[in-house]
Amino acid sequence: MTGRAATALWWIGDRYETVTTRCFAARGMAVLRIGYGTLWVLFLLHESGERDAAWGPDSPWSPALEHQYAAQAGWPGFLRVWLTSVADLTHTEFNVFYLFALAVGVAFALGWHTRIVSVLFAIIVVALENRSPLLTDGGDNVLTLLSMYLAFTACGRFWSIDARRRARAQARSGDSAAEPERAAWRVELSRARPRMVAVVHNGAVLLIAAQICIVYGTAGLAQ
Amino acid sequence: MSASGSGPAAPPTRWWSRALVAGTTVAVGAVVAVHLAATFFYNAPANPVSQRYAKQVDTWIEPLFQQNWRLFAPNPISENIAVQARASLTANGRLTGWYDLSSLDQRAEAGNPAPGHVLQNGLRNAWFGWAGSHDANGNPTTSDAAALQAYLLNVVLDRLRPLAGGTIGSVQIRAVTTLLPGPGRTAAQTAPQVRTLDWWTVPASDTNNTASNTAGP
Numbered sequence: 001m002t003g004r005a006a007t008a009l010w011w012i013g014d015r016y017e018t019v020t021t022r023c024f025a026a027r028g029m030a031v032l033r034i035g036y037g038t039l040w041v042l043f044l045l046h047e048s049g050e051r052d053a054a055w056g057p058d059s060p061w062s063p064a065l066e067h068q069y070a071a072q073a074g075w076p077g078f079l080r081v082w083l084t085s086v087a088d089l090t091h092t093e094f095n096v097f098y099l100f101a102l103a104v105g106v107a108f109a110l111g112w113h114t115r116i117v118s119v120l121f122a123i124i125v126v127a128l129e130n131r132s133p134l135l136t137d138g139g140d141n142v143l144t145l146l147s148m149y150l151a152f153t154a155c156g157r158f159w160s161i162d163a164r165r166r167a168r169a170q171a172r173s174g175d176s177a178a179e180p181e182r183a184a185w186r187v188e189l190s191r192a193r194p195r196m197v198a199v200v201h202n203g204a205v206l207l208i209a210a211q212i213c214i215v216y217g218t219a220g221l222a223q
Numbered sequence: 224m225s226a227s228g229s230g231p232a233a234p235p236t237r238w239w240s241r242a243l244v245a246g247t248t249v250a251v252g253a254v255v256a257v258h259l260a261a262t263f264f265y266n267a268p269a270n271p272v273s274q275r276y277a278k279q280v281d282t283w284i285e286p287l288f289q290q291n292w293r294l295f296a297p298n299p300i301s302e303n304i305a306v307q308a309r310a311s312l313t314a315n316g317r318l319t320g321w322y323d324l325s326s327l328d329q330r331a332e333a334g335n336p337a338p339g340h341v342l343q344n345g346l347r348n349a350w351f352g353w354a355g356s357h358d359a360n361g362n363p364t365t366s367d368a369a370a371l372q373a374y375l376l377n378v379v380l381d382r383l384r385p386l387a388g389g390t391i392g393s394v395q396i397r398a399v400t401t402l403l404p405g406p407g408r409t410a411a412q413t414a415p416q417v418r419t420l421d422w423w424t425v426p427a428s429d430t431n432n433t434a435s436n437t438a439g440p
Contacts, residue, residue, distance in 0.1 A: 016248065019248065020244055020248060021232075046337060046339065047339050047340060049339070050339050050340075050341050053341050053381070054339070054340055054341050060345070060349075060374060060377030060378045060380075060381055061374055061377070062373075062377065065370050065373055065374055065377075068369070068370050068373075069367055069370040072366045072367055072370070073285075073286065073366075073367070075286060079286065079287070083286065126287065130286070134344075134345075134348040134349055134352050134371075134374060135340045135341065135344050135345060135348065136340070136344065136348075137340075137343070137344050137348075138292065141289075141290050141291070145288060145290065148287065148288075188235055188236065188237050188239075188240045189240060191232065191233050191234065191235040191236075191240060192235040192240040192241075192243045192244050194232055195234075195235070195244045195247075196243065196244055196247040199244070199247055199248045199251050200247065200251055202251075203251040203252070203254070203255045206255055206259075207255060207258060207259070210259050210262070211262065214262055214263065214266050214290075214292070215290075215292050217266075218266045218267075218292040218293060219292045219293070221268065222292070222293035
């Protein structure tokens, strides 16, 4: 029996090594980032003519209604602030927010500072889509979910401005590989970091794959 | 430190840095497992497990991960719902005729290859939101019913104001449901069924800002 236990232990160790060193479907995630970033930009441009009627201060889902709805839902404080944030903007502030949402969409699609921009993208998509919850359809629902999952992936690893910048930096440092002296604990942390990034990425990839299965599974069942 | 992630980077060697990686892995595993289970039971057809843990599942999923994929099918295929409304004007109590708001929206969409969310989803979702939160007599059944009723009124007012030709004091809404003709459906079944709601008074705060809205086409 010890032989079988040892095999199981080895298997677990092997898997552990894999999920903490390999980013699965990193190219697929880059495709999702480019696709959803572009979709978001086109969507905002398309809706820009009626942005005020949809999400502005004059929307039929008025700021007062939004707050009334949030109050009865009993969400925790940070969620309520996040989901009702767009309702408290004036006309001018809303227009600035709309332009910012467009800019973040472009930056996300291009993969410019992807890590921070992907988090911003999720925050903005969720905030705007929840400004008028009854205006949304299944397409908005997929976009909202994917924007949140993508923020946890390393979706800027390929086909991004970041990737090009990294490649250039590597080509430059290739001939003079002298790394600056750093404290031992920082060197250690820089070794642990990519492994933590990898395992978080892989968890999010699994969620995206499962979510897509659930979308088609339930839609199929209901038919 | 290579950030490209292609080559095998040097592994962490100290106990604390390895614990950091192991802890992250355990935390990610736990969150992913809980989220997968919650998402599954949130979407699955009613079953003993999802009924027993409905509260926990809802707390985890709503509102951020809310989803309803059954909306793709099949009701919109088998019936047409037309939302119609008429108004009573404050000036002389004159009644307008019934306006078929759904077909007005449809006509506006017809010339547009990619109509926006306001035209495509606005009226329909507002109606389903109201119908889902009120019983057959129009009494509220959910905690968000008041907000959904105010919303339906606002959506209808946005469409009625340019047509009514005066300040609107109250509004009456009706829904005409027509089951599409098909095999096994009698003429009586496919006859339009009309559900007429009570008159709703427009709140004073809303009548005040009609001036900016009546300037329509």
